[in-house]
Amino acid sequence: MKPLQKLLTLFFFLILFSLVRETSAQTIYTVTGLITDARTGEPVPFASVALVGRRVGTLTDERGRYVLNAKILSDSIAVSSLGYVTQRQFIDRERQTQAVDLKLVAGGTSLQEVTVHAGENPAFRVLRQVRKNRVINDRKRLVAYETDNYVKTQIALSHVSERMRRNPLIKRINESLSKQDSIVDSDGNRLLPILVSESVSHYYFRDSPQRKREDVLKTRIKGVAVDDAGLSSQLLGGTNLVSQNFYDNYIPILGKDFASPIGDNWKNWYEFFLADTTQIGDHTCYEIQFDPKRPEDLVFTGKAWIDTTTFALCQIETHVGKGANLNYVRALTIEQELEPTIDTTNSSGTAGWLPTTIRLTADLTGVGKQSLGLRAEVTLRSSNVIVNKPHPLTFYEQPLEPSDTVATANDAYWHTVQGTLAGSDSLSKDDQKARQIIDKLRAVPAVKTAEGIGQVLITGFYKLGGVDLGPYPYLFAVNSVEGLRTRIGFRTNDEFSKNWIFRGYLAYGTLDHQFKYGAEANYLFSRQHWTMLGVRFANDLERLGLTPELIGGNRIFYALSRFGRYRGAYRSEQKELFFRTEPVRGILLTAMLGTRTVDPIFPFQYRSEPDMGDLSPLKSDIFDAYWSIEARLARKEKYIMDGNERITLGTKRAPVLTIRYTKGLKSMGGNFNYDRITLRAQQSLRIGPLGRMTYLLSAGYTPSTLPAPLLFPHIGNPTPLLTNNTFNRMQFYEFVSDRFVAVHIQHKFEGLLFNRIPGIRKLNWRLVANVDALWGSQSKANQDVESFKPLPGGMRPIHFGALDGSKPYMEVGYGIDNIFKIIRIQAIHRLTYLNVGPNNIPVNPFALKASASFNF
Template sequence: MLIKQPKEFLLKKVTYLLLSHFLLNLSVLSAQTMISGIVKDAEGVPIPYVNVLFSGTVIGTITNDAGEFVLSSDATHDELAVSLLGYSSQKLNLTRKRNHNIVVTLVEGEQLNEVVVVLKPKKRLRKKENPAYSILKQIWAKKRKNGVHSFAALEYQKFTSFEVGIKNLDSSFLKTVLQKDFDSVRSALKQQNSSKAYMPLNLKEQVENVYTNDSLDLERTVTLGERTSGLEPRGYFFEQMQRVFQDIDVYKNRILFADKVFESPLSRNGFATYDYVLLDSIAVEKEKIYTIYFFPRRSEDLAFTGSFTVSAPSYALTKINMRIDPAINLNFVSGLNLEKTFLIANDSVYLPRSNRYAGEFSVVKKAENAKTLSVIKNEFFDKYSFNKPKAEAFYKNQKMQVAEKEFQEEKAFWDAFENNKNYSKDTRSILTEIKNNSKMKRILQFTDFFTGGYANIVPGVQFGKWWNSFNNNDVEGNRLRLGFRTFKTMEDRFRSNAYIAYGFGDSKMKYAFDVKYLLKQDPRITVGAVYSKDFEQLGSRLLKTKNLIDFSSGGTNSYLARGSNYYLSDIERFGVNLDFGFSNNFHVGLNLISEQIASAAPDFFSIASIQNNRVVSEYKHVQLNSYIQYTPRRNVFGYGVEQRFGVNLHPKFILKYSQGINGLFGGVLDYNKVQLSYNQTLLLNFMGNLDANFELGKTYGVVPLPLLNAIPSNQGYSLKPKTFSLLNYYDMVADSYLMGHFEHHFNGFVSNKVPLIKKFKLRTLATFRFAYGSTSAQNRKINQSNIQYNSPDSGLYYEYGFGFENIGYGNVRFFRIDFIWRSPLASSFKLNPYSSQLPDFGIRVGAKPSL
């Protein structure tokens, strides 16, 4: 049945499509996929106003009066859809990136059974009034029955490519960078884009066989081959870009994408975030295909724009295309797109066919033809085999990759795939030419230094991080620190870090170094040793595991801080560590530490106590520690001694037991300590996400001040995780403690409803943190220091506040500002000497340079 459409609607539609056609023609010179041709009927007569789209997208045009069309896209597409009411639809496979002068013939006969056009209403439809609602209800009800879960056992082959490159490069820039290599790659670069060039930097390819068993809830992946071509971009910026595209399940209610939690368009709560438009329904043989477009209700919401098609009666997705609206203002992001396609199996079940993730990133707000970093991840699935279950032992025999080139295969392996359009010869030919280009290497090294903090000094040794080089505190005055590390590749099995520091106020040299080596790869066994002689702020952190020295910090204070800070300890430390990684997310470790502890400023800060009926102010301390760390579902990658972590939501559990050993290596303190930590990010539907952390500990035995638990404080004006911003160092000391830190990020749920905040594209957050603890009478009795043992045992000490994040300009919006208040409990604390009066209110700033 054909529903007659008003002339006004048809006029608007034709005008809109003609305008789209004009704009697309303007961008045709910068296209990755370009196609032109003519549409005719069975008698060879050109057909005007035919819809021509790249399948699964909203990128399209209509034919002109002569039946001609031109269509282009920055992305790579493999199928073209051509349709017009009253004619059979056609789908054409695109075997090349450029297809010219093609002829499409549409045949009358297969009429559309029904066409329902729903314009996005100016006044939002209620959920039950929207025709898309009934279809979404069916998707929710049947999503478990669709896809890989429809089979008891499933096997398939998966090809993945991950490509990093730079877009919108003009010939003058390329000549300057490539120099003598320009002529050899110029023709290949022009094939990428006829106006501005795209130059790949790195390409990683992988072929895997995947075996799943739904009844056993087990999956095994067997890597058949890998290869890497081109340069190796490094540094924080490149690391962040490559972490963006994790596996995304669009059927889930919420999606972690680009470090942020987005509401899925298929979420059961989707109508709180999206407007849905049912475009049409088409009867094809025994199926009915629905196309639904979705739009964020508010442009600044963490939500997608795009469309999906769904097949009835299975109500399985056949295609989905999603993009992020630039109004969201993600850090460094100029554009992000996701496209998934599905193929039909056994007449009714749809399985993954391809996934494409594409992103463009820049430091400044994207302007037309601006240079951007491009990241493209493609996944293709084929060679499906159904219901051939294997023994349970087969699925559990999962081989973990333990070396970077363990599955690297040479040309003979890849020859079998070369004729497949998913495997790009052109990209690899360019990468072969530029791999050893010295100018390009220098550009990447500068980027690594600026964003990652490290610069090469001699082969295998780097200086960094440069931003930790300068600091200040009241004991040392201005402090200069120079750091170094060994480095050949990200996958080094051996790594050493070191630094030397000099205080211009105390005229003393400090230094530290550590070494660690990946002794065994499966299971992972890492050994390490550290030595340091430096000043440390013991009142800033409680729980440590295998990182016995904090090389990520520049020092003990900052230039911008309130009050004074003389409460530093002079520590000489030697330690050894042994870490067992039974899996990437389950570690057990042991370390032995010997420390000589004294005050760094005895005239201002005393750590004295009564030991064996005499007052001592220096301590030889030997401690044996054991710990368990469990991080289920954490995405871990890398095969060297230092692994990296992807962006995904996972809990983190740490259990640590410490024992002070009297008599070993001169140690004089005897005690036991137990500590437990739990971190978790909780998704609270459309209201945002809550970051929660609990930590508790108890010390058994009588110990001096340096071995008690100073509740972590922060006197700086910048935010630091898991610290209290309105406390001074050593304001609270306990041998038993419980702390909680909570941050709720509303992700636009509040700010998008407040016009002034919305105008500046800010997002709101709320914070709450508390501490509770006590100090035993025995530990109070031996105290001879000048520190008051204030313990929050009479009630909770807490701080609460709210703030704004997403502060910045253009594509750089990683700053935040917090407004913080404290509980009245601290007003009853006895003030330590040289400490400032505790503020009731504070303003703090923070920066998190992530997406």
């Protein structure tokens, strides 16, 4: 959720309090009329009459008359009947009653012959043709394409309970809103808008190699707790939220993978019904209805319209209901309208189908049936399509680029956009009313206070002009070395400077009575190539094996590690100078020069001259001077700019590789000359219907002779909290290696098994499993560095264990995720090295651990 930190402040209102107001009685709109045959004038009985874009409709009676009642109208109705061309007619969405008569024209397009075999569903033949013709119709066949895009996003609070209405804080907010400040959705739920945005962008795509770029040209946003148009334009103004391709086997939504009704495995997931043929624009289409075989699976309910000539997907409407094993979602709808593209460079003319209109609607909810809801609607319209005219690869190096005037007000510009790009999807009267309500809400003192609290809880920082104070998860800690540790920190943002970035913190322990501090200064040369020069220094207490490098940026685990018994603690003074740049998109290079001290406060000493054996002088402190180079390869990575911070949006399950080489030098004042190389690779994989697997592979090697703190202390986790990518049944620094390969594999079966067990499936539990393995060893020379002589005072030193190179350390785990939607309980078994561990610590091979997380 990190990429959405600022926008998630909006969702904080779901937890902090509910914003409601009393409204007048609900208005019912009525549309009546007569449907007749255009040639004969005879009435058309049992014709379908529906509001376009709404799930509201009716049928004509035997005299061709209809009465359609709705709590809210769309801008048009659609009338269809077997043998006639579907016809649409604009209506006045503000009139309470109106009469609309239509004359239907008989359809004259002949259909391809469909052979139906005995016992076979006639829809199967159509679906097989869809998959066969995918290579012709799928947008992925295009060498390149570019479009002008208009995106409208609306977010509102909904589903307010009577208990919420009695909240004293809410009553004060109600007083600031009039009874006319009322907006309802198509299901009659009252909505309180908290964000309305419009954006215009130009989108570029190129295949082989795949590259994307999006230039956000203009954005206007009106929202509660949203004051950063630059970040919001990248999150809401591009195709990040609505880029689903139903020709793919699985559709990623909210971090889950939904089986596509026209994917390769359509028959395993869905029941189909070939309903009718109908006219969609200029295309005569088969209408195929689909329903899930098991409602608990991650699948859709809906309809698809398939062109009868090309077997291309013309239109699709999909719904996710309450039965799906998905948290916090009351309902989710995706609608797409597609059109064939015209390739002027190709003699055949057509070259694949692209979506011209996409609508996504999601109704989210908290925990409990009476919890407040959140309604989000995103609409995208594409036009001015250009295909198969790729740009040079360097053109795509910046994947998402906001214009310098992206947030500059320009009413004339938006008036033109609404008449061209936006069309019927431009801001309606309800949207205009929503903008007025948001202005009123932002003026309420209680809302301003909630904005500030939400910002702190979601981002960890409190914004004070050009400086952000925090992060607040690091504010307090209690441990056996420092006692009560308090810390205050800050960082500058782009209001302070768009090039200079400063960070710092000061901490104090009540038990050791020592101040700790850290500071960093960066200069950002280029955002496009993410080029910066920086210097940082710190004097703090650290724990062996839990440096940010070794834990891979797991900041929560790093913060929690400062609590409790602080084993393996050492004082460290670190100074670093670094330079970072991304010369080619997806390849981030970092060069670093630095020094650090390791002054253990646990009983430890090593032989400074190991060749002398027991006659060697003993030391405990280490001074390390080094330089390093690192390459991070992240193919297809997406990211956005948040002021002076660059936030990754992930890599679409492509692997992320990191390689680092470090050189320690006595010539720079260090105690040791050494070489060290480390490697990390991580990826998330979809394993068909079996669920999703993630892995982290890490390896390290140093051929040098060094004391244990400069080798590779493996990350144990003896706490009761389950932490991924650690060894949950290993003690802290139980094993140290000078060469190792570690793999952490976690598999989430989603609802694959529990969805099929009566009674259990209603709980929405999910099965999870993990395997963690470590191969490592320590050379004889490095083992000889360790000393077993008692320290002054007779205390025995800490002993670091070494792994047998022929015998891996292994753990397996299994458990239940999604208990009460947030809790995970997992059993962990340690399979090897079951004897008494180093320092005479007994080994318990089994443990139950728990964690909490927010997942859809």
